[in-house]
Amino acid sequence: MAGVVSVRLEVVDLTILSTFEQLVGAEDDFVLLHPDEGGVPDLVILEYDEANPDECFARIHALQKAAVSAEIFLTAARADPDVLLKALRAGVREFFKQPIEAGEVKRALARMRELRADASEGKPKRQGKIVSVIGGKAGVGTTTVAVNLADCIQALDSDIVLAIVDLNLRGGDVPIFLDVNPMRGLQDIDSDLPRLDETFLSGMLSRHETGIQLLPLGEVDLLGGYITSDCIESTFPLLRTMFDYIVVDCGHVMDAATETAVSLSHTVIVVTSITIPAVRRTKRLLEQIEALEGDRSGRKLALIINNHSVADDAILDDAQHVIGRKPFWTLPLDHELACSAINEGKGIARLAPKKELAKSFQGLAQRIAEVEGAQHTSSIFGSMFRSLRGKRNKGVSNAKEKR
Numbered sequence: 128m129a130g131v132v133s134v135r136l137e138v139v140d141l142t143i144l145s146t147f148e149q150l151v152g153a154e155d156d157f158v159l160l161h162p163d164e165g166g167v168p169d170l171v172i173l174e175y176d177e178a179n180p181d182e183c184f185a186r187i188h189a190l191q192k193a194a195v196s197a198e199i200f201l202t203a204a205r206a207d208p209d210v211l212l213k214a215l216r217a218g219v220r221e222f223f224k225q226p227i228e229a230g231e232v233k234r235a236l237a238r239m240r241e242l243r244a245d246a247s248e249g250k251p252k253r254q255g256k257i258v259s260v261i262g263g264k265a266g267v268g269t270t271t272v273a274v275n276l277a278d279c280i281q282a283l284d285s286d287i288v289l290a291i292v293d294l295n296l297r298g299g300d301v302p303i304f305l306d307v308n309p310m311r312g313l314q315d316i317d318s319d320l321p322r323l324d325e326t327f328l329s330g331m332l333s334r335h336e337t338g339i340q341l342l343p344l345g346e347v348d349l350l351g352g353y354i355t356s357d358c359i360e361s362t363f364p365l366l367r368t369m370f371d372y373i374v375v376d377c378g379h380v381m382d383a384a385t386e387t388a389v390s391l392s393h394t395v396i397v398v399t400s401i402t403i404p405a406v407r408r409t410k411r412l413l414e415q416i417e418a419l420e421g422d423r424s425g426r427k428l429a430l431i432i433n434n435h436s437v438a439d440d441a442i443l444d445d446a447q448h449v450i451g452r453k454p455f456w457t458l459p460l461d462h463e464l465a466c467s468a469i470n471e472g473k474g475i476a477r478l479a480p481k482k483e484l485a486k487s488f489q490g491l492a493q494r495i496a497e498v499e500g501a502q503h504t505s506s507i508f509g510s511m512f513r514s515l516r517g518k519r520n521k522g523v524s525n526a527k528e529k530r
């Protein structure tokens with residue numbers, strides 16, 4: 128338990144007020160503050176005044192200034208998407224459309240309770256591994272590799288918690304690949320950096336059905352944007368404490384934020400394909416990464432050839448010679464499958480697990496996990512042992528298949 132949560136209701140409509148009084152009052156660990164009571168509440172439930180929107184947002188900002196750690200829930204008669212977006216961007220955590228649905232409020236209070244419990248129990252921090260994926264050239268398959276690598280690492284073991292970060296500042300596609308429609312992301316963190324903590328960061332993540340958590344660019348995913356290096360420097364170490372793996376789609380341009388992400392990475396995957404422009408640009412990019420300042424002692428660099436077909440075999444040696452590095456992995460060409468996966472918002476290995484490209488992604492995920500020193504059961508054995516463990520109520524830690 129994270130102690131009692133103090134709540135202040137700033138609600139004018141008497142019916143709505145009494146609904147919240149009942150719902151909050153019914154929770155043992157939430158206590159309503161009297162309207163005249165001073166002090167900083169843990170939670171403020173605010174009513175949106177359609178006639179005075181500016182006043183309402185001024186109040187939200189004032190609350191955040193006065194009580195940086197306070198959570199704000201908002202309720203309004205209409206769920207106008209513009210208001211909703213502005214409220215979320217202003218830092219409002221939950222929104223309730225009127226008439227109030229009791230279940231929604233209960234679930235929101237439960238989420239808040241969970242977040243506070245996690246924070247106060249000081250659960251053991253993870254020490255996640257950052258795997259950045261950057262393209263030797265536009266269109267070589269950087270997002271395809273980032274998304275499918277993330278999906279296949281996640282599938283190695285259901286205990287893995289993984290985040291994928293969209294840092295393609297030329298316009299991030301990861302939400303499209305995962306078929307999620309997030310409204311907040313890195314840009315919102317960047318514009319409110321002093322508020323960054325685990326709770327704030329959690330509010331920026333969107334959960335995919337596989338369990339993968341997505342940290343997108345933000346509202347301008349499709350248009351691209353700008354992220355400061357400070358934002359990456361603050362956000363990535365925090366992500367490491369929350370996730371086992373953080374896979375980053377860096378796009379194909381090494382700007383300041385990307386450079387910071389690459390510098391902080393444990394493994395940097397450079398994706399390319401066997402075409403003259405891609406090979407030439409990849410060589411330059413690899414040199415740029417190798418010359419990066421900072422602690423490079425543990426950073427690994429892996430070259431992946433994507434879209435590989437038998438016809439490329441004849442020129443693969445020449446390409447390797449120009450690039451000056453042997454590929455760590457090659458991913459076969461399968462245009463139909465790669466496109467279907469995007470159209471269906473699914474990982475390639477989940478969509479067609481028997482196809483060569485799917486198996487190649489599974490193999491790559493296993494190799495990357497090994498490179499990062501992790502040992503995971505394969506998903507089939509993992510789920511089999513987990514179900515046995517459930518049935519027999521026995522520990523199976525020594526039964527896990529170690530590679």
Ligand SMILES: Nc1ncnc2c1ncn2[C@@H]1O[C@H](COP(=O)(O)OP(=O)(O)OP(=O)(O)O)[C@@H](O)[C@H]1O
Pocket residue numbers: 262264265266267268269270271272295300378379433434435458459460461462463465466469484
């Ligand atoms: N192994 C593959 N076989 C066939 N097609 C592929 C393969 N990998 C990716 N593609 C296709 O190539 C196209 C570009 O892929 P993707 O969007 O991942 O590239 P990108 O490098 O991220 O592009 P951008 O520079 O625009 O971000 C997509 O249509 C995708 O389906």
Ligand SMILES: [Mg+2]
Pocket residue numbers: 269270271295300378
């Ligand atoms: Mg991309």
